[in-house]
Amino acid sequence: MDYTTIIGLEVHVQLQTNTKIFCGCSTKFNPDNPNVQTCPVCLGLPGSLPVMNRTAFDLAVKTAIAINCQIARFTKWDRKQYYYPDLPKGYQISQYDLPFSHDGWLEIVINKETGEKKKIGIIRAHLEEDAGKNTHDETGRGQDSQVDLNRAGTPLLEIVSHPDLRSAQEAKEYLEELKLLLTYLEVSDCNMQEGSLRCDANVNVHIHRDGQKIATPLVEIKNLNSFRNVELAIEFEADRQYRQWQQDGKTFGQVNKETRGYDAIRNITVAQRSKEEAADYRYFPDPDLVPVTVEEAYLQNVIDSMVEFPAARRTRFIQQYQLSNYDAAVIIDQGVVFANFVEHVAKICGDGKQACNWVTQDVLREMNDRKLTIEGFPVQPPVLGEILKRINDKKITIKSGREIFLNLLNSEDLSTISVARIDQIIQEQGLSIVADSGQLEAVIVAVLAKNAKAVADFKGGKQSAVGSLIGQAMKEMKGADPATVRELLLKKLAE
Amino acid sequence: MSIIGATTGELLSRLERGELTSVELTTAYLDRINQVDGKVAAFITVNGEKALRQAADVDRRRQAKQPLGLLAGVPVAIKDVLCTKGLKTTCASTMLANFIPPYDAHVITQLRNADAILIGKTNMDEFAMGSTTETSAFQITRNPWDLDRTPGGSSGGSAAAVAAGMSPLALGTDTGGSIRQPAGFCSVVGMKPTYGRVSRFGMVAYGSSLDQIGPFANDVNGAALLAQVISGHDGRDSTSVNAPVPAYSQTVNQPLAGLRVGIAKEHFVEGLNPEVEQTLRTALHVYKSLGAEIKEVSLPHTSYGVAVYYLIAPSEASSNLARYDGVHYGHRATQFSNMIDMYATSRGEGFGSEVKRRIMLGTYALSAGYYDAYYLKALKVRRLIRQDYDKAFEQIDVLASPASPNPPSKVGEYSANPLAMYLEDIYTIGANLAGLPGISVPAGFTEAGLPVGIQLLAAPFEEEKLLRAARMYELATKWQGQRATL
Numbered sequence: 015m016d017y018t019t020i021i022g023l024e025v026h027v028q029l030q031t032n033t034k035i036f037c038g039c040s041t042k043f044n045p046d047n048p049n050v051q052t053c054p055v056c057l058g059l060p061g062s063l064p065v066m067n068r069t070a071f072d073l074a075v076k077t078a079i080a081i082n083c084q085i086a087r088f089t090k091w092d093r094k095q096y097y098y099p100d101l102p103k104g105y106q107i108s109q110y111d112l113p114f115s116h117d118g119w120l121e122i123v124i125n126k127e128t129g130e131k132k133k134i135g136i137i138r139a140h141l142e143e144d145a146g147k148n149t150h151d152e153t154g155r156g157q158d159s160q161v162d163l164n165r166a167g168t169p170l171l172e173i174v175s176h177p178d179l180r181s182a183q184e185a186k187e188y189l190e191e192l193k194l195l196l197t198y199l200e201v202s203d204c205n206m207q208e209g210s211l212r213c214d215a216n217v218n219v220h221i222h223r224d225g226q227k228i229a230t231p232l233v234e235i236k237n238l239n240s241f242r243n244v245e246l247a248i249e250f251e252a253d254r255q256y257r258q259w260q261q262d263g264k265t266f267g268q269v270n271k272e273t274r275g276y277d278a279i280r281n282i283t284v285a286q287r288s289k290e291e292a293a294d295y296r297y298f299p300d301p302d303l304v305p306v307t308v309e310e311a312y313l314q315n316v317i318d319s320m321v322e323f324p325a326a327r328r329t330r331f332i333q334q335y336q337l338s339n340y341d342a343a344v345i346i347d348q349g350v351v352f353a354n355f356v357e358h359v360a361k362i363c364g365d366g367k368q369a370c371n372w373v374t375q376d377v378l379r380e381m382n383d384r385k386l387t388i389e390g391f392p393v394q395p396p397v398l399g400e401i402l403k404r405i406n407d408k409k410i411t412i413k414s415g416r417e418i419f420l421n422l423l424n425s426e427d428l429s430t431i432s433v434a435r436i437d438q439i440i441q442e443q444g445l446s447i448v449a450d451s452g453q454l455e456a457v458i459v460a461v462l463a464k465n466a467k468a469v470a471d472f473k474g475g476k477q478s479a480v481g482s483l484i485g486q487a488m489k490e491m492k493g494a495d496p497a498t499v500r501e502l503l504l505k506k507l508a509e
Numbered sequence: 510m511s512i513i514g515a516t517t518g519e520l521l522s523r524l525e526r527g528e529l530t531s532v533e534l535t536t537a538y539l540d541r542i543n544q545v546d547g548k549v550a551a552f553i554t555v556n557g558e559k560a561l562r563q564a565a566d567v568d569r570r571r572q573a574k575q576p577l578g579l580l581a582g583v584p585v586a587i588k589d590v591l592c593t594k595g596l597k598t599t600c601a602s603t604m605l606a607n608f609i610p611p612y613d614a615h616v617i618t619q620l621r622n623a624d625a626i627l628i629g630k631t632n633m634d635e636f637a638m639g640s641t642t643e644t645s646a647f648q649i650t651r652n653p654w655d656l657d658r659t660p661g662g663s664s665g666g667s668a669a670a671v672a673a674g675m676s677p678l679a680l681g682t683d684t685g686g687s688i689r690q691p692a693g694f695c696s697v698v699g700m701k702p703t704y705g706r707v708s709r710f711g712m713v714a715y716g717s718s719l720d721q722i723g724p725f726a727n728d729v730n731g732a733a734l735l736a737q738v739i740s741g742h743d744g745r746d747s748t749s750v751n752a753p754v755p756a757y758s759q760t761v762n763q764p765l766a767g768l769r770v771g772i773a774k775e776h777f778v779e780g781l782n783p784e785v786e787q788t789l790r791t792a793l794h795v796y797k798s799l800g801a802e803i804k805e806v807s808l809p810h811t812s813y814g815v816a817v818y819y820l821i822a823p824s825e826a827s828s829n830l831a832r833y834d835g836v837h838y839g840h841r842a843t844q845f846s847n848m849i850d851m852y853a854t855s856r857g858e859g860f861g862s863e864v865k866r867r868i869m870l871g872t873y874a875l876s877a878g879y880y881d882a883y884y885l886k887a888l889k890v891r892r893l894i895r896q897d898y899d900k901a902f903e904q905i906d907v908l909a910s911p912a913s914p915n916p917p918s919k920v921g922e923y924s925a926n927p928l929a930m931y932l933e934d935i936y937t938i939g940a941n942l943a944g945l946p947g948i949s950v951p952a953g954f955t956e957a958g959l960p961v962g963i964q965l966l967a968a969p970f971e972e973e974k975l976l977r978a979a980r981m982y983e984l985a986t987k988w989q990g991q992r993a994t995l
């Protein structure tokens with residue numbers, strides 16, 4: 015099986031605005047109360063007119079800059095015309111020949127261990143309005159179909175990649191990196207279940223035969239509602255195209271682009287009624303909307319107010335905190351709140367590496383075990399940072415730090431978790447490392463006096479006897495450093 | 510002095526002086542509608558009860574010496590293409606025969622704020638497509654000056670209502686001359702403002718880049734007042750221009766010194782009726798006698814106007830009318846076999862033949878493979894036409910022309926030949942393509958007694974100049990006082 019899979023992705027992202035793109039209706043996900051977030055504009059009533067939501071445009075520009083796109087200085091709105099019950103005006107307001115952005119790229123990590131990267135080209139990103147949602151009677155009893163227009167007019171950003179992706183895995187990485195970026199930018203919640211991120215994949219394969227490259231006909235896969243399904247569908251489809259080619263020998267250009275849907279239950283793609291042959295969308299500039307011009311100062315303003323992108327942050331973490339590619343990726347890929355958590359802890363305790371280790375190991379483990387989110391994690395950076403700081407300052411041992419951490423996590427009343435509480439636990443349980451060697455010496459002398467037999471054993475050559483002596487001394491002085499205790503004990507024994 | 514036939518200014522001052530109440534006034538107009546609309550058929554819906562309630566409210570507030578709007582107590586008839594909350598808005602189409610809008614058009618809000626009385630909704634060509642008001646799905650409006658003839662269109666109902674004394678004022682819409690042409694045919698004043706001067710919010714769209722709402726009145730002053738009330742910026746229409754509205758009604762009586770009146774040599778073409786041409790020449794003499802300078806200018810792309818218009822307007826219309834699909838509102842067929850058939854049958858039943866013709870034209874012009882040759886080329890020529898006017902208005906203040914090349918047609922005259930009807934738009938289309946303000950003023954009658962109007966155009970946002978120039982002419986001629994007898 016000698017072929018390469020060629021994939022381009024079209025991603026639709028709902029932008030996180032309070033109101034719709036051309037009217038003042040709410041964009042809240044509200045499937046249980048159909049048609050309550052509507053007005054004459056998004057219902058397409060006679061005489062209603064669209065007015066562009068500036069926030070949607072701002073969020074779109076922010077995203078386009080983050081995926082390294084050129085921002086057009088002049089952009090306009092076009093009508094894409096087709097009939098469907100979820101499209102109340104009989105056209106969708108979209109952008110055709112002059113999208114607001116084009117020619118960008120997104121870098122993805124294709125090897126987490128080595129950190130090897132690959133740039134995926136972006137053809138264009140444009141803004142459009144979402145359609146409503148049709149619900150059909152699927153009982154086969156011929157009941158009515160229904161239309162919910164709550165979603166109609168929600169701002170959608172369509173991001174079209176070049177066919178630069180070479181495997182299902184790469185496609186998944188691209189989507190994950192894009193989602194991470196969009197959530198970092200706070201432009202979308204990227205909730206695939208609620209439809210705020212949707213994906214279509216254009217797939218074909220290049221078969222290598224006798225030094226020749228044979229391309230199979232292009233297929234667009236629709237209905238991909240999870241990243242896992244994108245991966246599975248592409249894998250299936252690439253293999254299907256290879257087998258199809260073996261059967262009929264049809265190559266790219268000999269057959270029209272086909273639309274297939276992914277059936278997640280059977281893990282296959284199924285041919286759909288092809289729009290491509292029949293559809294003529296009769297795009298033309300929407301006369302109800304004025305073109306948008308973009309000023310340099312506006313762009314600079316967007317750039318200046320931009321947050322650090324995930325890719326840049328990954329690189330910085332590797333350098334600043336001496337992390338491996340893998341560890342940096344683990345932190346960044348958890349999302350912006352998680353990475354902020356790590357940095358906050360690092361700032362308080364003064365040791366980035368230590369903060370990373372604790373958060374990726376102890377915090378992440380407890381998060382998973384206790385089914386908590388990072389936002390809802392009971393021990394927040396101000397407290398965790400102080401625990402680590404006490405370890406760093408050699409005020410408590412690492413072991414004591416873990417005990418305090420767990421103790422706090424298990425608090426019955428979470429509101430009691432505080433920096434003051436840390437010191438209280440240290441006090442109560444005597445976890446303080448005893449720096450006063452006089453006090454420690456007194457304890458050791460007392461232990462030696464009480465354990466004449468062990469002392470004699472040790473002096474008689476039984477090295478292991480020292481263990482129980484250390485144990486007893488530690489019991490007396492909870493915060494003592496075991497190494498110090500051992501050293502002092504041996505010194506006393508040698509006297 | 511009679512109420513019927515009085516000018517808006519006269520009515521307002523009688524109301525203000527307390528010689529007349531708005532209820533009396535409104536009742537007189539409702540009576541007049543009762544008497545003559547059986548012959549004219551200008552109204553689709555008469556809003557009698559609500560109009561009288563509104564009038565009573567204005568009278569009460571006037572008595573209480575409360576502040577009142579500019580049109581307090583005066584009836585205005587509304588073309589049935591403008592959405593009126595709670596009042597049927599049909600666009601003279603079976604498709605919207607029972608459509609009751611849940612909101613007011615911006616201009617209706619402005620009228621309500623000005624305390625005008627909404628007396629009723631007037632007939633029109635279906636979805637404003639036509640030049641005779643004959644394509645209405647409900648009724649054919651007759652020209653009050655000759656009931657065998659059409660009042661012009663598409664705002665024929667509004668023009669006829671004013672001409673027949675059924676309302677002193679009316680609103681129309683003008684996409685290719687639909688205010689100015691029927692105004693000329695009915696011997697009333699009709700003005701199309703600059704594109705963007707009046708919000709289109711709540712006007713059911715025909716050709717969005719050309720549509721503009723404007724006033725009808727029985728004198729220029731009335732038109733100036735109504736224009737002033739409806740103009741101004743509205744955030745709900747992206748193409749609405751945010752520029753201050755001059756008080757047209759305050760300046761309209763001031764004559765313009767050194768007025769330069771242009772005529773375009775391309776306007777004197779074959780097909781121009783000699784009586785109409787003579788009327789224009791006589792009007793130019795009037796201007797000369799008032800001290801104006803007459804200048805000939807050139808609009809070299811005039812001959813392409815009709816072709817460009819009949820590509821752009823139907824293209825936009827084919828898209829604007831896609832929403833009438835029987836799914837969410839409007840007419841839905843009762844018999845259909847599947848979803849596609851439901852669309853086809855609902856639209857097939859809901860639209861008349863002129864609307865279907867223009868949807869077909871526009872769909873064709875926007876189709877893949879034809880777009881560049883038709884729509885895109887039309888946009889390019891539209892720019893050239895606009896440049897012609899820009900150049901002309903460097904030399905002149907207003908451009909004078911006939912409102913249309915022929916007097917009003919006989920009912921049914923164009924039914925077999927829509928192309929001949931399209932060609933009648935030659936003088937009015939340019940203002941829509943270039944976004945200019947234009948006004949049609951009564952200028953006399955043919956020997957057969959048919960009204961003839963002259964049209965004046967001005968540069969964008971020069972409505973004030975346009976109205977003053979029109980008023981100069983009106984005051985110097987006797988045509989304003991002429992009323993159709995019914």
Ligand SMILES: [Zn+2]
Pocket residue numbers: 034037038039051052053054055056057167
């Ligand atoms: Zn809405």
